[in-house]
Amino acid sequence: MKNINKINNIKIIPLGGLGEIGKNITAIEYGEEIIIIDCGFTFPDSEMYGIDIVIPDVKYLVDNKEKIKGFFITHGHEDHIGALPYVLQQINFPVYGTQLTMALVESKLIEHKMLDICELNVINPNDILQIGDLKVEFIRTNHSIADSCSIAIHTPLGIIFHTGDFKIDFTPIDGKIIDLARYAELGKKGVLLLMADSTNAINPGYTMSEMTVGETLNNLFGKCTGRVIVATFASNIHRLQQIINSSQKYGRKIAFSGRSMERISEIAINLGYLTIPEGTLIDLKDIKLYNNNKITIVTTGSQGEPMAALTRIAASSHRSINIEKDDTVIISATPIPGNQKPVSKVINDLTRKGANVIYKSIEEIHVSGHACQEELKLIHSLLKPKFFMPIHGETKHLIQHGKIAEEMGLNKSNIFIIENGDILNLTKKSARVTGKVHSGKILIDGSGIGDVGNVVLRDRKYLSQDGIITIVVVIDRESQAILSGPDVVTRGFIYVRESEELVKDIRFVANKTIEKCINSDITQWSQIKRNMRNDISFFIYGKTKRNPMIIPIIMEV
């Protein structure tokens, strides 16, 4: 007989996804077992120059490796699976998820040449897995990607319910409605803690059904006389299906453009998540074989990403697509915060080239994948949790979701707005924050994991503002005479051909400083360099009101 009944507490430790959108990962620790829900990345913010992606710091999990039972993934979006290739390198444990989710994880691991060393397990919604002393149940939900699940963890202390990302869609494209009955059942059994998606907690009302987008698409397709180019998220399989349906209705062939669009549509077709009638799918290079009014192109770039297909089309740098006068471009997405300007640029560029561009402000060609306030209330009312912890959101979203829970009658002291790394410690009857574990961001730049830190980022920012000036001088070790230089090399500071005078002046200042140092018996190179930096910096600021980085280099021979 195990000592299962002696364990009277359970720890919830979010390591990402709180106080931020993305990088979702939560550890649930019961005795000697840790269940990990999701393992995503986030995109760098604008101050993180040169960084490709940001993943969660999982030191706590590495330190508690022996307890880990596996990764349980709610759905296949990057902010839920994207960090797996990096994290699995440190803690390699089985990964569980639905078919489409696992297919996307698989494709990711193949890219990182890691598939053969990882264990992937496909589960079905409604499956309940016995994991050590715990039961992990996947429950169907709706979201902007097919095959999304909430996860309920049955513990001897009660049910821990994690919604994953979700919305309530009564008319989803695949007919698979969120399993509200099971939510209600679990609510009756007694939910100890609810963790729920807060992304849209600020937005009143309901998120519209995905189906409404199909109606708008049909209307638009009906009016188009030339090609239709639709940009959307590659992973939004239901959106792709609706674009295919509208195309078929109007006798259009479909071509996919963009690497992730090609990759994900292929996976979705192979697994039967995407249905394309025989002969409808054509290769992008064959679009010229058909009349313009018989062509639909589905492309990446709905967020104005610099290298994505639509951005290249807008910039006239796409290999096989040039905008023509009767093209209609539909941007079936809304810009996520931070992307408004690049998306606007794409719209303007396409418009200027003569395309008729349809975007969210003009037609309802997008719906969110996240629950708005009334949907959140429905979920709260079904699950009736004892304790509540809003997840997946910036602080403002979490706070707002907390207010909703309060309006629903939950006591404020039972609502926990916490931060990444906080330990929420639950017993059958109580919950409180009992400490903090190490958590943070790991920056990925090229193939380097975490080797770019604050010093490097600060330098990149500094360099980006006013550039760099390098001053090199060769000095004789014995006589301390200047043998060569000072030579001045600048980058990102000023256009040198037009500023020869300034460069000459910098050389002069450097010379003077070195002479002064030597004459005052300052012989430490570090001191001479410091003086050079100060004098040149002062001189340049006076002349230009700029602060370039200044690097003096002294070479001894």
Next chain:
Amino acid sequence: MKNINKINNIKIIPLGGLGEIGKNITAIEYGEEIIIIDCGFTFPDSEMYGIDIVIPDVKYLVDNKEKIKGFFITHGHEDHIGALPYVLQQINFPVYGTQLTMALVESKLIEHKMLDICELNVINPNDILQIGDLKVEFIRTNHSIADSCSIAIHTPLGIIFHTGDFKIDFTPIDGKIIDLARYAELGKKGVLLLMADSTNAINPGYTMSEMTVGETLNNLFGKCTGRVIVATFASNIHRLQQIINSSQKYGRKIAFSGRSMERISEIAINLGYLTIPEGTLIDLKDIKLYNNNKITIVTTGSQGEPMAALTRIAASSHRSINIEKDDTVIISATPIPGNQKPVSKVINDLTRKGANVIYKSIEEIHVSGHACQEELKLIHSLLKPKFFMPIHGETKHLIQHGKIAEEMGLNKSNIFIIENGDILNLTKKSARVTGKVHSGKILIDGSGIGDVGNVVLRDRKYLSQDGIITIVVVIDRESQAILSGPDVVTRGFIYVRESEELVKDIRFVANKTIEKCINSDITQWSQIKRNMRNDISFFIYGKTKRNPMIIPIIMEV
């Protein structure tokens, strides 16, 4: 008798404000006369590293200096007056505008120490100035700054009507409603060309009256038990007045925080645009003398600008304001595109510190200053122009405004969606684009005007991505032996203390390249440097998948 009747055409030459938001400036050229409307700057886009502001390139005006009659300013926003200190240095001609507008221009010229060399003329709305053969009429309009005007230029060929930025507000705070009667009168006389603000042309319906914000503010103030901190645009005098009114209603003292807030409120109070009851205005340093529920602080930073007061309050780096538990922060503005993330960060930081933060998604505490579609239709219906040219907007806004004009019955061939620099040539009966003049952006960085060009910007971007590696080597001129180095200095590439191995390898690669060159009788430094750059770049990319800038420097002694 002048040959005025022989001039049968008039040229409209926008030099800024088309295909962009900001940097508004338009030249209207009739025979030997040029009238300039507005002279604004815009903010750099995210790729313009280190640039402070962007002003229009006015080479065309400099080349045609002898024709210029003056600058006619519609209102005092930076995107309409901000380039004056730079442009007046090149073409110093009289500036005309309403009282508040000219006070703001004056304050700007004082800052640039230029006031004594410039001629500023205060006019009243309804004034008609005889400028050479033309009459320039200022007509009152509504906007998010007091004292805004449209401008009608009476020419022998017909009226050229420029709306400036505007909205229609039937209940403006100062009671001064847009002079629709005069619009109608001019429409009856016959408007040859209408140029109208397109900023909100994508938005259906009407922009709400500024007064509605006052009602929301009153409601909010009624509920606040601690301090109220309101962030808004300093130039939105009417908003300031409403904040003052609400404060007074609830017996609160007012303190201003932020340099532009202090500067502009002082100007507005002195000129009587802002009415503050005796004893209500207090100094920021005195807020501690009153109970929290008797204090309103009005601050800059509604756009999350890094150095603005609210941003510093949020980051706990403001000298005299720390967030306390019962503070209410009202952000009475919406983020302009590109600022969503910084504004969100400010909201999250304030929320985390315990403030109750009210922003546009939660309460209606802001209205736009620009006309929406139905207002634009009203203006079109009153002015009934023969030709129409949408202005003030990105391409997508201009196109949408063009569609509105078409819906209003204007022939498509009478609508001109043109670009900065295009010459729209009008006769009494015709209009067409007859050519293009030089136009463009001048980047201001520190005290430099236009000395940062594409090469410098490209380098700054490059530097910001993966940093820079400088490799210095000293070579004997005679023997070609390496006397010192190669030494490696990196910035923004990698944290060197943790990567000594890599730096050693780079030195090794550099050494090998130099030796190989010398052994193969390559003696041209430029060739050796090119080889070093290539070899090191290849090596580093292989090791790190990064592309830092590589600068080899060879010093001869």
